[in-house]
Amino acid sequence: MQLFNFIQSKTNLPSKGIENTVQLLNEDCTIPFISRYRKEQTGNLNEVEIGEIVKFKSQFEELEKRKVTILKALEEQEVLTAELKQKIEATTDLTVLEDIYLPFKKKRKTKAETARKNGLEPLAKMIMSQRVNDLEYTASKYINKEVKTIETALEGARFIIAEWINERTDIRNNVRYQFNKFASIITKVVKDKINEEKAQKFKDYFEWSERLNSIPSHRLLAILRAEKEGFIRIKIEIDNERALSKIKDRIIHSNSNCSQQLSMAIEDAYKRLLMPSLSNEAISNAKQKADDSAIQVFAKNLKQLLLGAPLGEKTILAIDPGFRTGCKVVCLNAQGGLEYNETIYPHAPKNDARGAMKKISSLVDAYKIEAIAIGNGTASRETEQLIRKMRFNKDVEVFVVSEAGASIYSASKIARDEFPNYDVTVRGAVSIGRRLADPLAELVKIDAKSIGVGQYQHDVDQAKLKTSLDTVVESCVNSVGVNINTASVSLLSYVSGIGPKLAENIIKYRDENGAFTSRNDIKKVARLGNKAFEQGAGFLRIKNPNNPLDDSAVHPESYVIVEKMAKDEGCIVADLIGNKELLQKIKLEKYCTKTVGILTLKDILSELEKPGLDPREKAKVFTFNQNIRTITDLHEGQLLPGIVNNITNFGCFVDLGIKESGLIHISNLSDSFVSDVSSVVSLHQQIIVKVLEVDSVRKRIQLSLVK
Incomplete structure (x- = not known):
């Protein structure tokens, strides 16, 4: 094919x-x-x-x-x-x-191979033919130094027949079909592990049985993790009698001594060869499907996270909150550059709230701060309440920002290269602030698996996961576009056709020669050839360029078309930008060529109408219920604001502003049936939830979606 x-x-x-x-x-x-x-x-x-x-x-x-x-x-x-x-x-x-x-296939030493060496293959063929009248007499002819009895001869022949049966494609497919359709996964707890603390999270699967072809991906991955950690044992079962019967119907067509030997060989082939091989294949296939499902969920979540609403180029004061070690405070300029850092101690044990408020107030004035970003980790609620008590001389928006993966970034080589003279606490606070300004630009610096928006990401096929997540990051980066004069190596690496080495070369050129003033300047970068320019130029932006098309998604290869449009309309290219009335007059058919058709021309016109438009929404301020500080403040029936912080196949988790996230099970997302959680909610969506159940001991909160 x-x-x-x-x-x-x-x-x-x-x-x-x-x-x-x-x-x-x-x-x-x-x-x-x-x-x-x-x-x-x-x-x-x-x-x-x-x-x-x-x-x-x-x-x-x-x-x-x-x-x-x-x-x-x-x-x-x-x-x-x-x-x-x-x-x-x-x-x-x-x-x-x-x-x-x-x-x-070349096999290691098998029972069948030993039987062949002992000269028993002709006997096996005769038994398979089912035409032997006196089987014992026939078998006696094969007694030799290695085969001392008739029974040994018959057993050896059965080993050979069992191997033949195992290798028959039609039989394997028949048994495979039964595994695919009817197999169940059965679990049993390992008795000496039953009381271990770590085992309790798998308690539901200590005694479990479910059809393999319908088990949800998250449940299968949980069961496989429990087995890997040694808390349970699993086996895959089908109706053995039914499977054996179907094999026998295909092979046995007489009622003789041969048929008895064949029946024994079939049972041996099934138990020793077919069952282990095809049950492993069945669980492997089920695992692969579960992996694909989990990776798909992770990819969807990652895309939503990366395309999260940016605040934009604002001066930001970012706080990485803490109790004993204090709150690390940094001031960032509109381009994300670090201007100042300080540690304040508003909470226990020092409780210097007054001094902390005075310091923050002076920093807001000194650095003309427009927004405050507070990490959502330890002491987040207390810090947020402190900040919201304050009155500033200007409007300052306050945001709570996810810290997921910030510690990974702060200890990474990327962070060390960016801030060689600062410790991990300063770098973590900088990351929190930059996430508010532009989640995409900051999150690409972190291994996607560490961001924490998937399910069982460490249990799935890691190569497949990486490929999928890299594709998502590449898609998001290129759909937004990248400012070549401010982008980091990490961000540039995901631009179409660029990659890590060329990204480094771009930064080096920028450092040595100053900002790029046109897309044509990009060709001057070392080792950036025509192919890389063709692939990447349309996704790279030059702000405030001489040619306005350099700050748009119009590809340089199409500049000549836009210039012709402008000339035909009696104006310059800059006059077309944002001029909807003028653009609507253009007859696209006039500009079609062998390589450029209506689809591309429509894209060009759309881009000219709103050049370089960021497809993402703008960040919105969100406030949790200030009366809810711990899980003990929750009770059934409460209506609370929350933010979706993770999506799985079985539901979504919601940040209520406390340490524990609540779960909206898929059945509680709507009054009607929901097959895909992502069709109802999205990551970082602001929602209202109702508290259904609170289990303070197990730290579990059950919620339903209100709006």
Whole structure:
């Protein structure tokens, strides 16, 4: 099967779009570039659809690579026939391919192999034929120095038959089908672990049984973690009698001594070979599906987090709150630069609230602070209450900001390189402030797994998780666009076509030559060639440029089109920017070429109307209920404001302004059925919830969504 046919069979996307997209990918074009600037070639495929093409292209290449390895191995064994070769080449599924190869796979020493060396394969063939009249007499002929009795001869023959049965594709597929359809996962607690404190969070799964094909991903991952940590044992079960019966129906078609031997061989093959192999395959497949589901949730959450509302270029005072060690305070300029840092001690044990308020008031005036960002960790509520008591000489907005991953950043090489002369506490406070100004620019510096917006992220396939999260970050960075004159190495690294090394070269050029004044200047960066410029230029912004198009998503390759539009309208390019009335007069058909069609031209016009528009909303102030300070202040029936701080397949967690987050189970999100939590709520959404149940001992809060 050809690559294009393979992808189309998996996606149902148009063949021309697939073909052109694969060609662009082979030319080292990125997903953001293809989806944004090559719409005519792809037939307007979006990033998700192009991502699917990338995924199945990789699967096909992996399959083809495996075929080459298998064909080479079969040639070396001198067992490759034209029919077998054709069968392998026609295969489109890796599992089927491995089943075809199984009989020829080099095996370690097996019972069947020993029986063959003892000369028992002819006897096995005769038993399989079910045409032997006197089986004992026939078997006696195979007694030798290694095979001392008739029973030993028959047992050896059964080992060979069991291996044949295990290697039959039709039998494996039949048993595989029963695992896929009817298997249950059964758990049992490890008795000597039952009272361990760490085991209690898995208490629900000490004795558990559920259909494997319908178990929710979060539950399967929890069970597998419990097994990995040694608290439970698991097994996969199907109806063994039913499975054995179906195998026997395929093989036994007589009632003789041979059929009795075959029945024994089938039971041995099932118990010793088929069952272990296919039960492992079943749990592996279920784990893979659970991984995919968990990764999808994580990716959705990460996208929402990265595209969170920025406050923008404001002077910010950021506070990393604490009790004993005090609250670390930093003042940042509008570009996120550190201007000042200080430690205040408003809380126990020092309780210098008055001195802390006086210091903050003077800093707000001295550094013309426009907003205050308070981390949501330890002492957050107390610090927020202190700040809200204060009266400033100007309007100062107060925000509570998620600290998730801030400690990871503050101890990282990136943070050390940015602030070599400051300790981790200062760096953490800077990160909190910068997150308020621009979540995307700051969060790209942190390993996405450490941000804490997924479920069981450390249990899933780590390579697959990284690929998915990197794709999300790349998509978000390029959808927003990057100011090349202020962006960090981390942010620039995710720009289409750039990567870490070129990002470093851009920063080095900027440091040595000053700010870029046009997109053409980007070509002067060391090792940044035509391909990298083509891929990245449209996503890089120059603020206050000579050419207004340099601060837009219009690609330099299309500047000539815009210039022609302006000339035809009797004006300059700057006159088109934001001029909706003038732009509506332009007849797009006039500017179509072999490579530029209506889709691209519509994008250009849309961008000219609102050039460089940030697709994100602006940050909004939010206030928790000031009377709720700990879980003991909660009671059933309360209506409270909250912020969604994590989304899973089974519901969402809500920050109520206290240490413990509350859970809105998926069944409590709406009066009607909800299949996807993300269709009802989004990360960092401000909502009103109702308290359903409070378990102070287990630190659990059950909520329902009000609005």
